[in-house]
Amino acid sequence: MLDSYRNQILRCLRCGFCFDYSWLGQYRMCPVYDVMGFESYGAKGKLIALQALLEGKIEVNESLARHIYACCDCGACTYNCMMSINIDTILKESKKYLLGKGFLPSKYKKLISNLKAYGNISGTSKPSIQTPSNTDIIYFRGCLYSTHLSSIAEIQVEILSKAGLKVGLLEGEVCCGYPALALGDENLARELAKRNLTLLERLKGKLIVFPCPGCYKMFRDEYPRLLNSYMPNMIHFTELLENLIDTGRLTLGKLETSVTFHDPCHLGRGLGIYEPPRRIIESIKGVKLIEMDRSRAWSYCCGGGSALPRAFPKLSRKIARERIREATNTGAEIVATACPSCLLSLRSATKGDIKVKDISELIQDSIEKG
Ligand code: SF4
Numbered sequence: 529m530l531d532s533y534r535n536q537i538l539r540c541l542r543c544g545f546c547f548d549y550s551w552l553g554q555y556r557m558c559p560v561y562d563v564m565g566f567e568s569y570g571a572k573g574k575l576i577a578l579q580a581l582l583e584g585k586i587e588v589n590e591s592l593a594r595h596i597y598a599c600c601d602c603g604a605c606t607y608n609c610m611m612s613i614n615i616d617t618i619l620k621e622s623k624k625y626l627l628g629k630g631f632l633p634s635k636y637k638k639l640i641s642n643l644k645a646y647g648n649i650s651g652t653s654k655p656s657i658q659t660p661s662n663t664d665i666i667y668f669r670g671c672l673y674s675t676h677l678s679s680i681a682e683i684q685v686e687i688l689s690k691a692g693l694k695v696g697l698l699e700g701e702v703c704c705g706y707p708a709l710a711l712g713d714e715n716l717a718r719e720l721a722k723r724n725l726t727l728l729e730r731l732k733g734k735l736i737v738f739p740c741p742g743c744y745k746m747f748r749d750e751y752p753r754l755l756n757s758y759m760p761n762m763i764h765f766t767e768l769l770e771n772l773i774d775t776g777r778l779t780l781g782k783l784e785t786s787v788t789f790h791d792p793c794h795l796g797r798g799l800g801i802y803e804p805p806r807r808i809i810e811s812i813k814g815v816k817l818i819e820m821d822r823s824r825a826w827s828y829c830c831g832g833g834s835a836l837p838r839a840f841p842k843l844s845r846k847i848a849r850e851r852i853r854e855a856t857n858t859g860a861e862i863v864a865t866a867c868p869s870c871l872l873s874l875r876s877a878t879k880g881d882i883k884v885k886d887i888s889e890l891i892q893d894s895i896e897k898g
């Protein structure tokens with residue numbers, strides 16, 4: 529219930545640290561505010577509007593819905609809030625409220641109907657697969673690595689196999705439910721979570737590796753809240769790779785290039801995984817790692833979170849262009865990342881100024897070139 533967050537909303541000091549540090553010589557932290565230029569799009573503005581709604585000073589309408597849904601769920605506002613207000617939870621709760629009142633932006637309706645009909649965001653039937661019984665690890669592909677980026681998933685599985693692991697896919701896997709939750713359909717998210725956990729319960733004891741930080745965060749932080757159920761052992765792909773390199777099970781080759789790493793919001797601020805991808809990149813001989821001005825917890829979003837490109841394509845693209853500009857300014861040849869949404873978003877925004885690669889592509893290149 530949105531009303532149960534009233535006290536948290538009232539704690540807002542109106543200081544503005546959730547969206548703009550530029551008056552301290554730093555940056556506009558909220559990418560949506562950065563592009564739109566109006567405070568009403570930052571977290572402070574969203575909270576002011578929600579307070580007015582709760583106090584009966586405004587009515588729910590399309591303008592309110594547009595301002596609340598224009599958000600990439602990057603977590604920068606929650607991370608920077610001076611009063612530790614749980615902004616991301618309040619925004620999800622407000623989307624639940626808006627969806628219940630019939631104010632889900634129309635361009636998100638297809639995504640929700642795809643999830644209901646097919647169990648994935650793209651609305652396609654996946655070829656059926658079987659999970660071999662002798663696997664060490666279950667590779668949870670998620671929606672994007674099983675459709676648009678299936679070639680990257682193949683590279684990742686091949687790398688794990690090279691390290692001697694027996695990797696299986698999850699038979700019957702459906703979307704982790706994050707897109708539904710992010711758009712306010714908590715019941716659908718719970719239903720999808722239940723389907724995945726029922727499948728995994730039969731494979732108890734296996735380690736689940738997530739290439740997508742959004743899926744991992746959903747499993748780790750939201751599944752226990754949505755369902756009081758069995759939880760598997762989990763790891764992100766970059767954490768597993770770091771371990772395989774450290775223990776000598778995976779040897780990387782050489783690449784003469786320079787790389788900057790884009791911290792995906794859900795991997796960094798969301799899961800607290802900052803060092804493993806950097807250690808992997810630095811393990812490739814010949815690679816020079818150059819940091820962007822905004823990195824780790826200060827990373828700027830790619831514009832692809834919370835399905836923003838579906839309903840706000842221009843806004844999403846401008847955010848991605850800003851990140852590409854920042855990556856290009858480092859002088860690096862490649863911007864690498866470890867999230868399918870970031871990869872698609874940055875690839876769609878580069879105009880050849882910098883190459884955009886998944887971290888697994890760097891590894892594959894290094895192994896091939898030796
Ligand atoms: S989550 Fe990110 S995009 Fe959304 S309001 Fe907060 S800072 Fe802005």
Ligand code: SF4
Pocket residue numbers: 539540541542543544545546547571572575608609610611612613615
């Ligand atoms: S940083 Fe927190 S307290 Fe300050 S304006 Fe933003 S939401 Fe309000």
